[in-house]
Amino acid sequence: MKNTIKVERAKQNITQGELAEKANVSRQTINAIELGKFIPSTLLALKIARIFGTTVEQLFTLEPHDE
Amino acid sequence: MKNTIKVERAKQNITQGELAEKANVSRQTINAIELGKFIPSTLLALKIARIFGTTVEQLFTLEPHDE
DNA sequence: TCTTTTTGTAAAGTATACTTTACTTTTATG
DNA sequence: CATAAAAGTAAAGTATACTTTACAAAAAGA
Numbered sequence: 001m002k003n004t005i006k007v008e009r010a011k012q013n014i015t016q017g018e019l020a021e022k023a024n025v026s027r028q029t030i031n032a033i034e035l036g037k038f039i040p041s042t043l044l045a046l047k048i049a050r051i052f053g054t055t056v057e058q059l060f061t062l063e064p065h066d067e
Numbered sequence: 068m069k070n071t072i073k074v075e076r077a078k079q080n081i082t083q084g085e086l087a088e089k090a091n092v093s094r095q096t097i098n099a100i101e102l103g104k105f106i107p108s109t110l111l112a113l114k115i116a117r118i119f120g121t122t123v124e125q126l127f128t129l130e131p132h133d134e
Numbered sequence: 135t136c137t138t139t140t141t142g143t144a145a146a147g148t149a150t151a152c153t154t155t156a157c158t159t160t161t162a163t164g
Numbered sequence: 165c166a167t168a169a170a171a172g173t174a175a176a177g178t179a180t181a182c183t184t185t186a187c188a189a190a191a192a193g194a
Contacts, residue, residue, distance in 0.1 A: 157172105
């Protein structure tokens with residue numbers, strides 16, 4: 001699964017730290033998600049999508065091997 | 068956070084077991100999510116949304132206390 | 135270049151998602 | 165009513181999301 005968090009951050013010009021604060025998680029959590037080190041919970045995904053004014057589907061996309 | 072999985076299952080007339088099979092998780096996982104016992108990963112939420120032909124946002128909604 | 139900000143990384147700990155097995159209760163169907 | 169199917173529940177174990185602290189590397193700005 002891949003995501004476009006980094007791109008959305010660039011659009012809104014906010015740092016990982018700022019996004020983390022808005023989503024009430026640690027900066028390392030945002031960093032890890034952005035780098036694909038782990039997949040967030042649906043709760044966090046919904047929050048991030050809302051912060052960016054987009055949808056979970058636009059932010060996170062299933063890849064073939066996710067089947 | 069609440070979800071409408073039970074309603075979507077009713078629409079499509081499939082059991083928890085059938086949904087579990089399609090999503091490649093255990094039946095208990097579907098049951099627990101449906102009952103709000105835990106929040107699924109974004110991967111699983113995306114899979115379930117796709118199975119139902121809907122979106123994560125339509126299936127899972129943040130509640131006030133999720134802030 | 136010097137300094138600051140941002141990002142990446144790592145390790146140890148905690149919380150929670152998810153599995154498996156198994157049993158009970160409810161709902162559907164003959 | 166009897167039987168079967170579906171749903172609910174529970175406990176023990178595993179996997180992984182997330183936190184905290186801390187430091188290094190990279191990027192940005194003066």
